[in-house]
Amino acid sequence: MLAVNFLLLAAVLFCIGVYGVIARRNAVLVLMSIELILNAVNLNLIAFALLHGSVDGQVFALYVIAVAAAEVGVGLAMVLMIYRNRRSISLDELSEMKG
Amino acid sequence: MSAIVLLAADDINVAQNVAFGIIAAMMIFAALCVVTTKNVVHAALWLVLVLAGVAAQYILAAAEFVAVSQVLVYIGAVMVLFLFGIMLTRAKLGSEEGLNNPGFLLGIPVAVVLFGLLAYVSIDAFEDTTLPDRGPTPTELISDQFLSPYLVPFFALAFVLLAAAIGAIVLARKD
Numbered sequence: 001m002l003a004v005n006f007l008l009l010a011a012v013l014f015c016i017g018v019y020g021v022i023a024r025r026n027a028v029l030v031l032m033s034i035e036l037i038l039n040a041v042n043l044n045l046i047a048f049a050l051l052h053g054s055v056d057g058q059v060f061a062l063y064v065i066a067v068a069a070a071e072v073g074v075g076l077a078m079v080l081m082i083y084r085n086r087r088s089i090s091l092d093e094l095s096e097m098k099g
Numbered sequence: 100m101s102a103i104v105l106l107a108a109d110d111i112n113v114a115q116n117v118a119f120g121i122i123a124a125m126m127i128f129a130a131l132c133v134v135t136t137k138n139v140v141h142a143a144l145w146l147v148l149v150l151a152g153v154a155a156q157y158i159l160a161a162a163e164f165v166a167v168s169q170v171l172v173y174i175g176a177v178m179v180l181f182l183f184g185i186m187l188t189r190a191k192l193g194s195e196e197g198l199n200n201p202g203f204l205l206g207i208p209v210a211v212v213l214f215g216l217l218a219y220v221s222i223d224a225f226e227d228t229t230l231p232d233r234g235p236t237p238t239e240l241i242s243d244q245f246l247s248p249y250l251v252p253f254f255a256l257a258f259v260l261l262a263a264a265i266g267a268i269v270l271a272r273k274d
C-alpha cells in the first residue's frame with residue numbers, strides 16, 4: 001500500500017471538516033466537523049506509525065482520541081447551557097463579544 | 100494524479116489496496132453527507148459511518164488496539180453524547196432549514212485550496228513511498244510506551260479527563 005493513499009484520504013477528510021466548520025451554523029454540527037478533522041489527523045498518525053515501524057504514532061493517536069472525548073463532553077455541555085439561556089444554538093447569534 | 104496510476108500499478112497487496120479504496124470512497128461520501136445533510140440526526144448517523152471507516156483503515160494499517168479504542172470511544176460514547184446533545188437542544192425531528200451560515204459557499208474555495216495544498220505536499224514528499232506489510236501491533240508494546248516514556252503525559256491526560264468530566268457537570272447543572 002502506498003503511504004500517499006492514507007495521506008490523501010486524511011487530507012480529503014480534513015478539508016471536508018474545515019468546510020463543515022466554516023459552513024455550518026448549528027453548534028452540534030460544528031462539533032461533528034471538528035471530529036472529522038481530528039480523525040483525519042489520527043489517520044495520518046497511524047499511517048506514519050506503520051511507515052516508520054514504531055508504536056509512538058499509535059500512542060499519540062490514543063491521546064488524541066482521549067482528548068477528543070473530553071472536548072466533546074465539555075463542548076456539548078456548553079451547547080446545552082447556551083441552549084438553556086438563549087433557546088437557540090445558532091452560532092451567529094452569539095455576538096455579545098463582538099467589538 | 101500520479102497516485103491513482105501508482106495505485107493501479109502497485110502489485111504488493113492487491114486485496115489491501117482494493118479494501119482501502121472501497122472503504123475510502125464510503126468514508127468520503129459519508130463525510131460529505133455529514134457536512135451537507137439538512138437533518139441533524141442523519142448527520143450524526145453518517146458520522147458513525149465515517150468513524151467506522153476510520154476504524155477499518157486502522158485495522159488495514161495494523162493498528163488493532165487503536166481501532167478497537169476508536170470503536171469503543173467514538174462509536175460507543177461520543178456518538179451517544181452527540182445524539183443526547185441533539186435531542187436535548189432541539190425538539191423538532193426531520194429536516195430543517197437554517198443549518199448553514201448565510202455565506203457558507205465561502206467554505207468551498209477554502210476547502211478546495213487547502214486540499215490542493217495538502218495533496219501537492221503529500222504527493223511531492225511521499226510519491227513512491229510504500230507502507231511496509233506488518234502484522235498486528237502487540238498491545239504490550241503500546242502499554243510499554245504508555246507506562247514508561249509517556250508516563251507524565253498519561254497522568255496529564257488523566258487530569259484532563261477528570262477536569263473535563265467535572266467541568267461538564269458544572270456547566271450542565273440546572274442552577
